[in-house]
Amino acid sequence: MKITRAWVNICSPGRNFVTLKVETDEGFYGLGDATLNGREMAVASYLTEHVVPCIIGRDPFQTEDIWQYLYRGAYWRRGPVTMAAIAAVDVALWDIKGKALQTPVYNLLGGKSREGVLVYAHAHGNSTEEVIADVQKHMEMGYLAVRAQSAIPGLDSTYGVPKKAQPYEPAERGLPSESRWSSELYLRHTPRLFEKLRAAIGEDVHLLHDVHHRLTPIEAARLGKELEPFHLFWMEDPVPAELQEGFKIIREHTTTPVATGEVFHSIWDAHDLIRNQWIDYIRMSVVHSGGLTHLKKVADFASLYHVRTGCHGATDLSPVTMAAALHFGIAVHNFGIQEHMPHSAETNAVFPHAYSFKAGYMYPGDAPGLGVDLDESLAKKYPYQRAYLPINRRLDGTLTDW
Known part of the structure; x- marks a missing residue:
């Protein structure tokens, strides 16, 4: 089995979500969440420009090797944007494995x-x-x-x-x-x-x-x-x-x-x-x-x-x-x-x-895999809207942790 296609869906049914969909040559597909509250488009770009091209043609069952490839292979490791993008791929691949083997991911x-x-x-x-x-x-x-x-x-x-x-x-x-x-x-x-x-x-x-x-x-x-x-x-x-x-x-x-x-x-x-x-x-x-x-x-x-x-x-x-x-x-x-x-x-x-x-x-x-789907037609009715988390200041005006 090989990954043939992967793309990012961005929608906002009440709030913003970034979803990666990965397809294979045997008809199975998997979903991964890449949402990073307040920085959604950064992860979407990281996936589209840097990650997706690297997973096309790979075997979706090789979750450990693909994880290490995306983590170690980028040289610049960790951080919320990178790890959210890696997570989206990883979870989508577990979803594919469950569907292909006709069993829930927990098994x-x-x-x-x-x-x-x-x-x-x-x-x-x-x-x-x-x-x-x-x-x-x-x-x-x-x-x-x-x-x-x-x-x-x-x-x-x-x-x-x-x-x-x-x-x-x-x-x-x-x-x-x-x-x-x-x-x-x-x-x-x-x-x-x-x-x-x-x-x-x-x-x-x-x-x-x-x-x-x-x-x-x-x-x-x-x-x-x-x-x-x-x-x-x-x-x-x-x-x-x-x-x-x-x-x-x-x-x-x-x-x-x-x-x-x-x-x-x-x-x-x-x-x-x-x-x-x-x-x-x-x-x-x-x-x-x-x-x-x-x-x-x-x-x-x-x-x-x-x-x-x-x-x-x-x-x-x-x-x-x-x-x-x-x-x-x-x-x-x-x-x-x-x-x-x-x-x-x-x-x-x-x-x-x-x-x-x-x-x-x-x-x-x-249900086989994760048991979650994405209604892409309905998602189109909820376009992305930029949003931020609040900023917190002490009573004297000093910026502090939110």
Whole structure:
């Protein structure tokens, strides 16, 4: 079998997605997600100009060799653009292999390690009362784990909380907006939020929280310690992770589990975090970390150090990535949890899929390959629209991490 054609589809059914479609001479095709929120066209160009010409004529079953070719052969390694492009090819090839062998991708990754994939939803509100009500709503929907984010008194906007009564989507059309941030106000409010939340809902649901890289290590250590009585499933991205040693300070001061990695691109971004057991969950996504071939290696390495997976699964990743993450999550032994932000009806129509949700768990389905397709005719009705993630500044105007 040989790859005969590959091309990029860019569409925007509510938000932008970049999809690679790879065809073979035996009639099989595979899909790979290449979406990089706010930098979509950079990945599309990288694929079209540099990657696609290099895979024509190759055997799609040789996923390991093709992965190494695209990673090592480019000389300039890693980075979000490169790794998203490699991931798109890699996932499309796994999809082709599953279809050609008439089996779901999870069987190619070792088969099922569990019956369902535990997922967590997102709850938010402009007040503690609204957050409590939203968590309870998701519990009624069947979720067993919920991430809680709250507006911070004294700040006009906050990560994880939509500005209007609509699903949260941080990317905005047009040029980047700017928001204001105060770690002091945040640290004062957040423990109180979870104290009231636990009192209202009890212990019957896992609670998670995303700090979104905004604290220093000692601030994060303080927050983790103050959150200990409320038994969080994890505290996510407490600090920027370029300095991996910063997590040592957090680990030494709190037993609140720590998760990080959604902006990581390779195992080297997490090597010390995992090896030193400074984190409990690695959150690398299929699309931003080079695909299933590389992510499986990350999971195997993490398993040696009691670190479990918790793949990023926001709506800035298409249903192709969600499907790949579910096949991955149901197969790897050290799976932890999967983020689940439901896509819009428009997105689901463009990307019909076999995966499903029931009573707190998601299931990849048993369709050959990934079980996701692309309605190219419908996708044409949603042309690309430039969008950016916000910019964050402290109250004194200093640019800080968003």
